[in-house]
């Protein structure tokens with residue numbers, strides 16, 4: 025096991041009817057900017073619950089943060105933060121609203137000229153404006169981590185940012201919120217969380233038994249609850265296991281002391297930036313090709329995953345490893361997620377070269393757990409995913 029340090033300061037408030045607890049989490053004297061997305065919270069009653077809980081607090085609102093939170097929209101919110109002397113941010117939404125709020129938390133205290141530099145120059149935020157979240161969509165884990173991914177339509181870029189100052193102070197996780205989530209987004213959430221675990225697990229054995237078992241148990245739980253959640257989002261038991269699995273998949277715990285990959289996400293973000301494909305779906309497009317292309321380097325963990333998660337016990341290490349990739353593709357299909365780029369766009373020719381060039385230009389010359397996935401290899405993986 026590798027050496028590690030672990031600190032996660034986010035307070036989780038989990039369970040039925042917990043949104044009312046907002047009242048005791050936000051400082052009374054705060055001037056709050058309530059941030060939300062395209063308006064789903066106004067239809068499903070979450071907005072009303074939040075407003076009731078905040079009835080004694082000074083609140084300004086900013087709605088309209090789109091999926092894949094857009095820089096230009098967030099800059100409008102930043103202006104409000106400055107004009108209104110906001111002191112506390114509250115995200116009510118999925119990964120997009122929470123990530124947008126993290127960007128604002130960083131940008132509000134940033135002293136440079138252009139907040140976009142936070143993303144292009146990898147500026148870590150040590151201390152941002154304080155914020156909390158009410159999670160409405162289990163998927164990204166953003167509610168308990170310190171990372172964010174921001175999109176800029178103007179340049180078709182989608183870049184990550186983060187830092188220890190960007191953990192939410194608290195996150196409220198009421199599994200009942202999933203009852204209004206469309207099937208497509210539920211499938212996205214399951215796929216995103218599943219792939220988060222794979223990114224931190226599908227590398228090479230390092231003797232970290234507990235981390236492996238944690239990872240496998242999250243995968244098993246997601247597999248177990250997926251059909252239940254899709255069939256009946258009002259099934260509270262399934263919803264609560266789904267929600268907690270998504271949070272645990274990316275709150276930092278399972279990646280401690282082990283090698284991590286994250287190449288699937290790096291490549292996937294480009295597909296969202298170029299074609300607007302839902303984040304989770306880009307992962308389902310890239311992961312199978314990535315694992316096939318890097319088969320030799322990953323086959324021991326692939327075979328372990330085959331045995332422990334999918335109960336594939338017949339054959340050699342190679343046989344089991346290959347079968348595990350195929351079984352993963354079937355799982356995505358069972359969720360209703362397509363796994364080829366051509367399923368999403370007819371305009372895919374040239375994509376591999378474009379992504380490879382972008383990585384070269386950014387100096388991303390060696391991704392993956394061995395830092396040896398060079399842009400020419402990325403190009404081959406994307407082509408395999410056409």
Ligand code: NZQ
Nearest residue numbers: 061062063064091092118119120160161164166171204205
């Ligand atoms: O905008 P509204 O009206 O709220 O509707 C949203 C949106 O259309 C809707 N929705 C959310 N909760 C709902 C609901 N509809 C009905 N009922 C509810 N309770 O769902 C749609 C998608 O929401 P979004 O927030 O975009 O989805 P998700 O949570 O999957 O977030 C995706 C974003 O997170 C980033 C992705 O790149 C993408 O930009 N990620 C963030 C990560 C992180 N911070 O750690 C890691 C991830 O790998 C990922 O990259």
Ligand code: ZN
Nearest residue numbers: 164216220289
């Ligand atoms: Zn993801």
